[in-house]
Amino acid sequence: RKEVEQDPGPFNVPEGATVAFNCTYSNSASQSFFWYRQDCRKEPKLLMSVYSSGNEDGRFTAQLNRASQYISLLIRDSKLSDSATYLCVVNDGYSTLTFGKGTMLLVSP
Amino acid sequence: DAGVTQSPTHLIKTRGQHVTLRCSPISGHKSVSWYQQVLGQGPQFIFQYYEKEERGRGNFPDRFSARQFPNYSSELNVNALLLGDSALYLCASSSDWNTEAFFGQGTRLTVV
Numbered sequence: 001r002k003e004v005e006q007d008p009g010p011f012n013v014p015e016g017a018t019v020a021f022n023c024t025y026s027n028s029a030s031q032s033f034f035w036y037r038q039d040c041r042k043e044p045k046l047l048m049s050v051y052s053s054g055n056e057d058g059r060f061t062a063q064l065n066r067a068s069q070y071i072s073l074l075i076r077d078s079k080l081s082d083s084a085t086y087l088c089v090v091n092d093g094y095s096t097l098t099f100g101k102g103t104m105l106l107v108s109p
Numbered sequence: 110d111a112g113v114t115q116s117p118t119h120l121i122k123t124r125g126q127h128v129t130l131r132c133s134p135i136s137g138h139k140s141v142s143w144y145q146q147v148l149g150q151g152p153q154f155i156f157q158y159y160e161k162e163e164r165g166r167g168n169f170p171d172r173f174s175a176r177q178f179p180n181y182s183s184e185l186n187v188n189a190l191l192l193g194d195s196a197l198y199l200c201a202s203s204s205d206w207n208t209e210a211f212f213g214q215g216t217r218l219t220v221v
Contacts, residue, residue, distance in 0.1 A: 004151075032207060043199055043212040044152065087151055091207050096165050097142065099151030 003027060006088050006100035013107055017078045021103050023071040023088030031093040033064055035073050038085045038102065047073075047086070078107045111136065113202045113213035121219045122190050130185040130216045134202030140164075141183040142210060143175055144199040152199055158183055159205075190220045 003026045013019050025033075033050040048055065050062040050071055061074040071088055085102040092098060114133045122128050134141050140159040144152035154167040158177035172188045187194055197217050201210035 034209065041197075043215050046209050046211065049209060093207070096154045096157065096167070097144075097152075097201070097210060098154065099144075101149070101151050 003098045004088055004090050004100040006086075007103045009102075010104035010106055013078055013105070015078055015080060015107055015109055017107075018074065018076050019078060019105060020075075021073045021086050021088070021105075023073075023100055025069050025071070025088075025090045025098070027090065027092055027098075028069060029093050030069075030090045032091040033071050034089040034091075034097075035060075035062055035071075036087040036089055036099075038087055040085075044087055044099075075105075078105075080107050080109065083107045113200055113211055115198075115200050115213035115216050117216060118214065119217045119219075121221060124190055124192060124220055126190050126220075127186065127188050128190060128218060130187075130198050130200075130218075131182065132185070132200030132202075132213060133182045134200075135211060138202040138204050138211075139181055140203045140205060140210075141177055141181065142201045142203070143183070143185045144201065145169070146197045146199060146215075147195075155185065187218075192220050194218065195220045 035047040036044040037047045038044045050064045054063045059076045063072045085104045087102045088100040142157040143155040146152040156175040157165040161177045175185045177183045197215045199215045200213045203210045
């Protein structure tokens with residue numbers, strides 16, 4: 001049973017579009033939540049942590065619903081440079097980061 | 110400030126051989142974790158070390174082992190390599206065991 005499930009993708013959107021990624025996790029004891037971005041054949045890079053109150057960083061908004069065990073990432077005004085794979089990541093409360101498979105985003109001119 | 114550094118960046122080994130991968134965490138970070146990423150999948154947790162002690166172990170065979178040194182750098186060892194061990198091996202460092210993790214560029218291991 002997968003512990004972190006993400007939209008399968010890929011998402012193909014034009015520049016300027018708004019795109020939303022969804023993620024669910026199975027471990028109710030999970031304590032911290034993150035979105036990472038990974039470019040092709042590169043390492044994952046932290047995009048943002050996700051807090052229960054929701055948080056925003058420029059064009060990016062992340063939300064967490066602990067009751068539903070659901071995490072989302074919204075990207076507004078997509079740029080070509082946003083093209084990457086977005087990884088939903090959950091810390092199990094001990095030591096393990098559990099990653100989803102990732103959702104690929106392709107932004108076209 | 111230097112980020113997480115891993116060596117080597119690329120490696121080709123033959124089945125049955127042994128490999129050692131190395132990682133230096135961000136200065137001041139005491140936690141190092143290792144992940145394996147195969148094509149098309151998210152990274153899979155292998156080990157975490159915090160203050161030189163193993164804090165967690167993923168679902169990997171005993172051929173995989175690791176250690177952390179007094180300067181918080183770490184090694185991942187894999188014995189009796191199989192073709193299926195071909196992957197990107199990522200090291201992540203964090204200031205504590207449950208805070209944001211920052212990844213090195215990875216070691217791309219190919220087993221032939």
